[in-house]
Amino acid sequence: MSFDYDLFVIGGGSGGVRAARVAAAGGAKVALAEEDRYGGTCVIRGCVPKKLMVFASEYSGMIEDGRAYGWDITENGFSWDHFKGKLHAELDRLEGIYRNLLKNSGVETFDARGKLVNPHTVELSDGTTKTAKHILIATGGWPSIPDVPGGELAITSNEIFLLDKLPENILIVGGGYIASEFAGIMNGLGVKTTQFYRGEQILRGFDEEARNMVADGMREAGVDLQVNTNVASMVQEGDQIRVTDTNGTEALYDKVMYATGRAPKADNLGLEELGIERGRNGAIVVDQYSQTGVPSVYAIGDVTDRVNLTPVAIREGMAFVETVFNGNPTSPDHDLIPTAIFTQPEMGTIGLSEEEAAAQEAIEVYSASFKPMQQSFAGRAQKVLMKLVVSKASRKVLGCHIVAPGAGEMIQLAGIAVKMGATKEDFDRTVAVHPTMSEELVTLKTPVRST
Template structure:
C-alpha cells in the first residue's frame, strides 16, 4: 500500500546562515518548494558576527604597523583612530550584506520566515512566535554554533566574539581567554587598535594542532608587538573592580583588566530544537549525528554546517549544503571531501596552512621538510627584524606535497592558491617545474632545492641524501622533472 502525504513544503531549512542559504536556493533551483526559517538575521555567523566583520576589524588594526614603517618610505603620518567610526561603518556593510542575502533568497523563490522553529515531529516544525506549524517532506537543520563560555564564577562579566563587534568603547586593557585562532585574531585586533592586550591559555603553546613552526613563529611575532601571554594557566574567576575587572588565575595571581573576552570554543546550536521529537540523535561532542550524506537518524531530517559539531568553517558549511541538494534533489550522491581544507589565521602576521603538519606527516610517511625564512621585502628598509616562514612537507625524494605552512604577509591568499595543486596530488617535482615570480614571497615555494631536514621511520635526520635517494633524484634531473 502506497502512503501519500500532503506537505506544505518540499524542504524547510532551519537557519539562514551560509550552509542553509546555499541549500535553500539550490533546492529551489531544482524545483523544490522551499521555506527558510531564521530567528535572527539572514546571513548567519559568518556574515553577521564572524568572518566578515572580523576581517574588517583586522584590516583596521593593521594600519598601526603601516604607520610605524611609513617613515622609512618617506611618509610623514599624523593619524588618530576613532572606534565609533569603525564600528558604525562595519554595521553599514553588514546591513548591506544581509539585504543582499535576503534578496538572493527572494529572487530564488525561497520563502523567508522570521521566527524560531522547534520540531513537532520528523516532518513538522512549530513556529514559536506565530504559534503555528509547517510541514515538509524534508527538514534541513543549519542552525550553526555559538561561542562557549567556561563555567567559572563571574563568566557573565566577560564577553565573547558575538559582543566584541558592538562594544560601546574600546577598553584600555583586555585579557583574551583562549589559545585558538579566534582568540589570537581578536588579540591582534585589540592590540592593533591600541588596547593593552594579554592572552591566557591553558596549554603550553598557542594554536594546538597547528605546525610547530607556525605556533612558535606567531607566538614570537605577537609578543614582539607587545601582546602578553600567560600560558599553562586558567582563569579561575572574574569579579568587578570599580569600572574594571579583577581576574583570578589558577596559579594564584590576580590582575585587573578593562575587559575580559572569552574565546574558549563554540558549541552547536541545538538548544530548543526539541530534536527528540523528530528522532534526531546527537553525538558525544554535542553535535547532530549524521551519515556521510548529512542524513540524521531521522530519514527525513538532514543537517549541515557547525551544528554537526565537525569542521566549523563557512566554506565547509556551504559545500555541505550544496552536497545535500545534489544528493537529494539532483540524484547525484555527493560526499564532501574534507581531506584538503585550507585554513587561515588572520593574526598579524597571517598564517595560512593546508595539509599535514610536520609532526603528523612524520608519523605516517618518510618525509622531506623544506623551510625558507627571511625578512619580508616590506621590512628591509625598516628596523623590523620579523621573519616570514614558508614550509613544505613532502614525501621523500620529490614525492607528493603533504602540507604547506606559511607565516607572513599574504599567507591566506597564497594558501588558497596552493590548495589547488595539493587537491590534485601535486608532487615536489611539480612545484619545482614552476618558474618563480620575482620578487615575491611566494616564489620561495618553487625554489626550495634541498630539504632542510628529513624524517625516516619517524626519526629526524640531517638533509644529506642517501645513495638510493640521490640516484632517484638523478633520474628526475635527467627526465627534467625537477630543478634541483
C-alpha cells in the same frame, strides 16, 4: 501525503541559505526560518566583521612603514566610533543581500525560530506549523563560556563587535584561532592586550614550527601572551574586572573576552523527542550525506561539528541538494581543506603538519624563514615562514604552511596544487615570480630535516 514545502531549512547562515537557494533554483518549493539576523555567524558575528577589524588594526603598522618609506604622515589615532558605524552599516548591507538572494530565488522566509515536531513538521515561534518532505537543520554554533566563578562578567566574540567604546586593556582567554586573531586585532587598535592559554602553545593542532612563529610574532608586536595560564576566578571591581589566574596572580582588566570554544546550537530543536542522535559537544550526528537517523531530516554546517568553516558549510549545503533533489548522492569532501588564520602574523595552511606527517610515513621538510623585503626596508620586519612537508615515497607535498603577510591569499593558490596531488618536483619545475615572498615555495632546494 502532500506537504507545504519540498524543503524547510532551519537557519539562515551561509550553509542554510545556499542550500535553500540552490534547491529552489532547481524547482523545489522551499521555505527558511531564521530567528536572528540573516547571514549567520560568518556575516554578522564572525569572519566578515572580524576581517574588517583585522584590516583596521593593521593600519597602525602601515603608518609606521609609510614614514620609513618617506611619506609624511600625521597620526591622530583610531576612532572606534567612526569604524563601528561603518562596520554595522556594512553588516546591514550584507544582511539585506542575503534576504534578497532568498527572495529572488523564490524561497519563502520566516523571521522566527523553528523547532521539529515530527519528521515532516516544523513549528515556528509564532505558533504556526509548516510541513515539508525534507527538513534541513543549519543552525550553526554559539560561543560557550566555561563554568568559572565570575564567568558571567566576560564577553565572547559575539559581543566584541558591539562595544560602546574600546577598552584601555583587555584579557582574551583561549588559544584557538578566534582568541589569537582578536588578540592581534585589539593590540593593533591600541588596546593593551593580554592573552591566557591553558596549554603549552596557542593554535593547537597546527604545524608546530608555524604556531611557534605566530606566537613569537604576536609577542614581538606587543601582545602579552601567557601560556600554561587560565582564569581561576573573576570579580567586578568598580568599572573593571579583577582576574585571579591559575598561577595566583591578580590583575585588573576593563574587559575579559572568552574564546575557549563553540558549541553546536542544537538545543530545544525537538531532536531528542524524534530520537535524532547528538554526539560529542552536542553536535547533530549525521552520515556521509549529512542525513540524521531520521531519514527526512538532514543537518549541515557547524551544528554537525565536522569542519567548522563557512566554505565547508556551503559545500555541505550543495552536496545535500545534489543528493536529495538532483538524485546524485554526493558526500562533501572534507579532505585537504586550505584555511587561513588571520593572526598577526597571518598563517595559511593546507594538509598535514610536520608532526602528523612524520607520524604516518617518512618525510622531508623544506622550509625557509626570512625577513620580507617590504617590512625589512621599513625596519620593523617580523620573520616569515614558507614550508613544505613532502613524502619521501611518493614525493607528494603532504602539507604547506605559510606564516607571512597575505598568507591567506597565498594558501588559496598553493592549495590547488596540493589538492591536485602536486609533488615537490612539480613545485621545483615552476618558475619563481621575483621578487615575492611566495617564490620561496618553488626555490626550496634541500631539505632542512628528514625522518
